[in-house]
Amino acid sequence: MCFDTGEGREVLAEGHHEFPFSFQLPSGGISTSFEGKYGSIRYWLKAEVEKPWTFNHKTKKAFTVISPIDINRTEYMMAVENSIEKTLCCWCCTSGPISLYAHTDRKGYCPGESIAITADFENLSSRTIIPHATLHQTQTFIAGGKSRSRISKFTIVTGPAIQPGRTANWDAQLLKIPAVSPSIINSCLIRVDYAVRLTLQIPGAYNLSVDLPVVIGTVPLRTRPSNYRALSSNVEDLSRLNESRLEFYPPAPPYSELDLSSLPDEPPPTYAECVEGSVDITDDDDDGDIIGDTRFTPMYAYVHDYQYQPPPAYSEVDPHPAPGGGQG
Template identity: 45%
Template sequence: MVLGKVKSFFVSYDCLNDSNVPVFASGDCVSGRVVVEVTGDIRVKSLHIHAKGLAKVRWTESRNAGSNTAYTQNYTEEVEYLNYRDILIGHDRGKRLLFKWATGRHEYPFSLELPQIPLATSFEGKHGSVRYWLKAELHRPWLLPMKVKKEFTVFEHIDINTPLLLSPQAGTKEKTLCCWFCTSGPISLSAKIERKGYTPGESIQIFAEIENCSSRVVVPKAAIYQTQTFYAKGKVKEIKQLVANLRGDALPSGKTDTWNGKMLKIPPVSPSILDCSIIRVEYSLMVYVDIPRAINLSLSLPLVIGTIPLHPFGSRTSSISSQCSMTMNWLGITLPERPEAPPSYSEVVREGQGPIESAVQEDPEGVLYSYIQEFRLQPPPLYSEIDPNPEHSCCPVEQRPDLCPSR
């Protein structure tokens, strides 16, 4: 008797949304089917599934040990969020029963409940990742097991309709330029945004005032940065990535520029990860003044990228934010013109890509899902490794405060 062959073997999920993307949250039921197609009669011992959720960090550093010798140190850390096993057909070890499958398609449903504890959002970074997957194993007599694995996405929901994330963010900074014994007037920067929490597809309204009393022509700009922080064995690795940016008009000496709600659109990005002990993903809006031959004057405002968008009438606990949100009508806002890449963040982050244009669905639950595939399938971003204690290059006077009479 000639046994048949396995034509196809795959895992299929039952999607919970209209975007046909398998996306789940803590406490959700992950269901689907393991499908096997055979071209002839085969004998099967068992069909197992194993669901796993794991946050993992890994990087390598080289160190000098003296006498021209060097060694590498590996830093790794893991956090397990899910570990589930089940037998769809078959028996435990010690039992020799065989099952016979006829030619055709065979489907075996599965179902498992994700833990109720907060789960880390699925993420892919340079030095770590958060991944969830389900693996199926088909065991047949006298043959090696066949294995297939398929990932699914988990989002730990962040509702931006909370008093903390609806509170306005603002700041003010000033910088005086000097070169040897010559001192010019100050450059001042004030910026404000209506709230701290946003979702992908929204545009941030930036209110700013830039006063240039120096002798140089400066350019106001704004950018969104993503900061990835990885922790392992007491060490910290930090990555900054440019997400989106815009450029204002050049500001001559003695002039003032005002931004009355300048728009900066948030492209498809991963939500903030704030509850994982080994990986954090945070965002910030940097409003800064590009100053020739000097360190930029910058103001950083923290952001949280959430998954549950702003309610149509905002929150009762934040009347100011509610009024701004209602007048903003962000679903109807068009994309700003594609900005040019600005200079680096604190002189260390290289130029990055501008925002990615995407349609925003009107269904609040669909806004997030419309971006899932985009940020998951984007090419690797431009990374820059940030020293926690950077030494900035500057002019001789900024290196020698004693030479500047204004200090």
């Protein structure tokens, strides 16, 4: 029960009171919740009860907001590739080159999925080298015309040592993505970028590394359609492989144009707490008088029990049709 004081405020009588409410988040221009070393993107609710002749009661609760990044869109289905070569010198002697070529199966992923890395290593030097891959996160904070960055490393995989004069390769080596923040690319103050870094560890010399930029999204890879046939692995080159994928994965339309009835029956999204843990959301404006638990851990979309499915080499639509429109 409550009554009006005549001053535009309501006074609560003794007892339990509940006030249901809701509000609509903006449909665009809003960034994903993020807790970083030098800054954050944070959303919270704050409530206060005024108590005459004593201290007011205040509480504050944060919640996670996610700006959608659909990795099913065409630009995120393209593979990312890179290569590098290095020659070692010792006094007046020059060894054979060490080379590395690598590519991912696509550019966009969701936490809980795995990045499939295919790589070729050639060691024509006189030293034993060790390959490994790491997921790198770069946080960039921009203010007053200056920027500051922080790099974090997540999941790492290490391959067998490669002896002098030998070659080796990775065929879809999986790198698991933990519950990290999605990429943040729509904020002018904070950016979060990711890359897979492949490194060849060389004793007594600088390591050889390449970066494969990837995007961590919020909408997982959709179930593949069941009407594709068995596909050959005779692929001329990576560019043709990408062309066939574009036929296989039709471009995702804008959210405003989605026909929800035409989408496959996918399970609802699941979430997991950020691997970097919780933070205290109190700040200088709270005057130290907030009651209740003020710890907060962002939660991000996460794919449980992900099973890697190798992408097909060809689609049923021939990317190089015969003259006249016939199928090859």
